[in-house]
Amino acid sequence: MLLDQIAVLANQAIKEAFGVRVSRVPLEFPQNRSFGDLTINGFMLARELKLPPAGIAEELARCIGGIGPIDSAAAVDGYVNLRLVPEAIFQGSIPQVLHDPDRFGTNEERAGKKLMVEYSAPNTNKPQHLGHMRTDFLGHSLSLILENAGAEVVKANLYNDRGTHICKSMLAYQRWGEGATPESSGKKGDHFVGDFYVLFEKRFKEERDAWIEANPDHYAAYRDKHGKDRKDRDVPEEKLRTKYAASFKDEYFDKVDLGRECQEMLLAWEAEDPQVRALWETMTAWVIEGMEKTYVDLGVSFDVVYRESETWQWGRAKVMEGLEKGVFYKRDDEAIEIDLRADKLDKKVVLRSDGTAIYVTQDIGTTIRKAEEHGLDGQVWVVGNEQIYHFQVLFKIMERLGYGWAEDLYHLAYGMVNLPDGRMKSREGTVVDADNLLTEVAGLATEEIKARDPTGEIPSDEMEHRARTIGLASLRFMLLKVSPKNDMMFDPADSVSFDGDTGARVLYAYARLRTMINDAADETPPDELDLTVLTHENERNLALSILSFSGTTARAARDLNPSVIASFLIELVRDLNRFYDRCPVLKEADEATRKARLGLCRAAAEVVRRGTQLLGMPLLDRM
């Protein structure tokens, strides 16, 4: 590899000039290309060499200029800006890519590690929405990025298929479903069940409001207790009402028939009541069937699927072991707890006083089981940032239990997806449904394709295929280009824009390359190309962009961050478009130049393919 070679040369120069080798040569692509092709950061070297940066840069520039692929070196403000021999840049990129495209851009960042990535973790009572799409895409892309970094990755999903929320839709169906099925109603299973979940919430609210109406004293009591804030001022009536109503969710759930029945149903489920279980089996199967269809449409997949209905009891035995080891202790009320205050966390109950499991109990069991079953070196959870505290607690518990791999557990806490008019609330129907969104975006892509196909030659099934591919790629790219940890804004109107920094632009660039390569029908082996004819700045920049791919994939793996790949693709595509604009390929008269440029195009196409592959984006040969 060219970059490795330069790093070695630089280190030799450092040895000659300063008498010591450095642990890592800080070789970077400069943020501004006018500085040079590559740059060595003298400030970084200064730390290790304990000498002033400017002096280091000047000395190093003197030693290294003109050696091998380095054409010239200039010391500027503590940096050593390198200008490379053009042929080295092209030889270092084009044949490198073409000889083994699938190897180009792989790295050793996670070599030999076996890792599990858990993502999606849906509730099996409603269809997926935009928020799920972020974890679906992030988790899937991350798995690909880690594999590319040498890891063996197990993609895991966990269906949250038990609990109160599941009983809600079951109860609503039991009461008002009239024996309908997804087939009889013509709905996808997850949507069918989700509608009953919404219906439950609606009816529950009605019953709750009626109950409040009939029991004014109850609200009065609540007001007496919560009506003043800490500074003894009156809480505004409207706000108090809202809080009061919200408190029904748990505290007063059993005051309303529907709520009480829901709790009874959960108990019946846990007691394995055959009727309840039968209903549960049926409805869960409907949802899962619908959901798995959505996964196919989204292009995500899993190697193993856990179900909470199976895992929820796994943690008990582990908690008991921990109790014996003294990691946990039993409180007076029989609840089992851990005190994490020494680690800046709080006390946390890990098993209820009645011996039943809670969320952490389940996760304690599942985490250990996963590690043991699959012999994992580490685990990653792609879960929203509202659960940061939960994972801090979980990881600390693993550490206290003495698992060596505890330090290789990582919560990739992604931010919320907001809409222009606020946040999504499933109860208020302000969610963006995944299936609908896919269809909608595909529809808009169809318009764009038609606008470019005035003769209407594209057959309808091909049209459908292209539209869905463009739509999916656009959504993937849009959700992945933002740094995972940050909250993001999703404007549905923008999601269908095909100009600018979009997935469609990347697809377009690729399709353009493919048709060009096809039309050329030139299979000259890379070694037979005369690359010395490539002299244009735009050719050079494109090749440099290609060279930066490996560093990018390594960084993505190191930081568990797909967005750096997205940024890379945007820059690569920009360089590509600039290249096209100034450097004719098929129309080029000189045969050697035409072949060399075509080689550059073939290499670029492979890198676009590799990059999009890591984001899980589908591609098209024609658009």
Place this chain on the structure above:
RNA sequence: GCGCCCGUAGCUCAACUGGAUAGAGCACCUGACUACGGAUCAGGAGGUUCGGGGUUCGAACCCCUGCGGGCGUGCCA
């Protein structure tokens, strides 16, 4: 109350974790060879990086403080 996260161009986001002149896209303005596919390219305008202190050769990034927003703080998930 306490804890964590965030605040960068009108809008949506970057900035390789402390390094050069803070960069893209959208929107706005001006241009481009009858276009190897114009879903493009060239250019313009747009910034006190929320305010105020500090740390150092150097700060959007670290520390303190104030303001604004989000999320947590369950024997819920």
